[in-house]
Amino acid sequence: MVDAASPVGGRSECALRLTLNGAERNLTVPVERTAADLLRDDLRLTGTRIGCSRGVCGACVALVDGVPVATCSMFAFQLDGCSVQTIEGLDQDGQLHPVQQAFVDQGAFQCGYCTSGMVLLTKALLEQHPRPDRATICEWISSNVCRCTGYAQIIAAVEQAGARLAGEEST
Amino acid sequence: MEYLPTAGLLPTSARSLAPLRLWQPASIADALVCLQQCEEPVLLAGGTDLVAQFNEGLAPRALIDISRIEALREMRHDDGVLQIGALVTHHRGCSDAHMCSRVPGFARAWSRIANPRIRSRGTLGGNLMARRTRYEGALLLQALQAKLLFSSVAGNEQVGVHALWNGDLPRRALLTAIEVDANDLLAFDYERGLRPLMTQALSVWRQPQGLQLTLVLATEYLRPVTLTVFLAGLRLPQLVLRAGAIARDLMVGLPSSFADAQVTSDYVRRAGAALLVRQLESLHG
Numbered sequence A: 001m002v003d004a005a006s007p008v009g010g011r012s013e014c015a016l017r018l019t020l021n022g023a024e025r026n027l028t029v030p031v032e033r034t035a036a037d038l039l040r041d042d043l044r045l046t047g048t049r050i051g052c053s054r055g056v057c058g059a060c061v062a063l064v065d066g067v068p069v070a071t072c073s074m075f076a077f078q079l080d081g082c083s084v085q086t087i088e089g090l091d092q093d094g095q096l097h098p099v100q101q102a103f104v105d106q107g108a109f110q111c112g113y114c115t116s117g118m119v120l121l122t123k124a125l126l127e128q129h130p131r132p133d134r135a136t137i138c139e140w141i142s143s144n145v146c147r148c149t150g151y152a153q154i155i156a157a158v159e160q161a162g163a164r165l166a167g168e169e170s171t
Numbered sequence B: 001m002e003y004l005p006t007a008g009l010l011p012t013s014a015r016s017l018a019p020l021r022l023w024q025p026a027s028i029a030d031a032l033v034c035l036q037q038c039e040e041p042v043l044l045a046g047g048t049d050l051v052a053q054f055n056e057g058l059a060p061r062a063l064i065d066i067s068r069i070e071a072l073r074e075m076r077h078d079d080g081v082l083q084i085g086a087l088v089t090h091h092r093g094c095s096d097a098h099m100c101s102r103v104p105g106f107a108r109a110w111s112r113i114a115n116p117r118i119r120s121r122g123t124l125g126g127n128l129m130a131r132r133t134r135y136e137g138a139l140l141l142q143a144l145q146a147k148l149l150f151s152s153v154a155g156n157e158q159v160g161v162h163a164l165w166n167g168d169l170p171r172r173a174l175l176t177a178i179e180v181d182a183n184d185l186l187a188f189d190y191e192r193g194l195r196p197l198m199t200q201a202l203s204v205w206r207q208p209q210g211l212q213l214t215l216v217l218a219t220e221y222l223r224p225v226t227l228t229v230f231l232a233g234l235r236l237p238q239l240v241l242r243a244g245a246i247a248r249d250l251m252v253g254l255p256s257s258f259a260d261a262q263v264t265s266d267y268v269r270r271a272g273a274a275l276l277v278r279q280l281e282s283l284h285g
Helices: A035-042 A098-106 A115-128 A134-141 A152-165 B028-037 B050-055 B090-095 B097-102 B104-110 B116-121 B124-129 B137-143 B236-251 B265-284
Strands: A013-020 A023-030 A061-064 A067-070 A083-085 B021-023 B041-044 B062-065 B075-078 B081-085 B147-152 B155-160 B174-181 B185-191 B199-207 B210-218 B225-232
Touching (some): A023 A035, A061 A115, A098 A152, A115 A134, A115 A152, B028 B062, B028 B147, B090 B097, B090 B104, B097 B104, B104 B185, B124 B137, B124 B174, B137 B185, B137 B199, B137 B210, B185 B265, B199 B265, B210 B236, B236 B265
Parallel strands (some): B021 B062
Antiparallel strands (some): A013 A023, A061 A067, B075 B081, B147 B155, B147 B174, B185 B199
8 A cells, every 4th residue: 555655645535725606615525525415415505416426417517617517426625726606606695697597587497406507507608608509508408407397498598598698688 | 346235326415435545646657656556546537437436336445536647638749640648628639729620520529429518527538448338439549540558667558449348458557648640541430320329430541552441330338349441442532432332341240249238230230331321421521
């Protein structure tokens, strides 16, 4: 085994410094802790859902440095030095984010289990492609699974949010 | 290997992964020390697949996080030879300007695997070393006759992509890069319209007296199989005129054992021939 004198060391816990929903956090986590468990169980940010536990369904998506990531498939220590945004950090002064509002307006959810991940995925999409065409929307939305809506309302919500954020449609 | 009795049935927050010790080397040399000294280590690259493997029963004692090794993120191109660092993400690799201009067919194919969320973090090296038949990196690179470059304390070693499946991977070695010699590559096309039943990648190579076609087929559960034909005296624009005959001749070589729970070899032979005709026509168009 690598011992303590190894130039690269080995440890069972990691100290993290991250920005979580705009606030600096310093945490210590076991190596095997997943990011989803850290968010849900340790930090009680339960808007991060867990579905498949293997990075497929996208219910657990958070934005890590602006990139949508399946937190169930990521170790918590990988968040060190990162800026993390969960669904709890999206509204501003009690006002829903335009993406959230578009999901409400379009009825883009039924059971709501996928909605946190879908909203965050949409936010990331619109930051990379402010006015995405339908093919781009479909490709991105295919990253996450919704078993209720059939996706039509979600696509409409993405289009509406894109238009609002681009200032083409008033809220 | 120990399988958790509830693996895959409970949400992650309802149980914990087994305790791990973590190493985070910052250089290839340090990573090789870890590989040599750690007991039952696994490597963490992009991290889009490893937790899923844990849920399926993988239970290592040591985790070597190689994501801090900047040398593994390099992309090089020299005299038509592309070298893709093992930590290059799908998104970055498929949108690289040189990649898009030198091997546009491969860049297009690479941009279609997985989804935008996975592509932003998943790495080509991780895709290969996960050794899952349904992952598409191995299929594409096998059609490109790519070499996998490994480093270990014993030195550097190159192996073909087939080594992923036949047990010839170097032991306690680190995949550092993937090398593609595109000098004689005339065309590349990937067909995944029948995925997950089957997928196939086609490459066309310049030969002194004609063309060589390489077709690699895979299914959700079967290791990729390579079929090759040499076409004397033909040039690329002429392929479409003989597409049907080429497809039939090539598919004759498909082993009858190439079948799984979803497809028979006869299905793959027929569907693959139809897809190949479409691919050859697309090269012409």
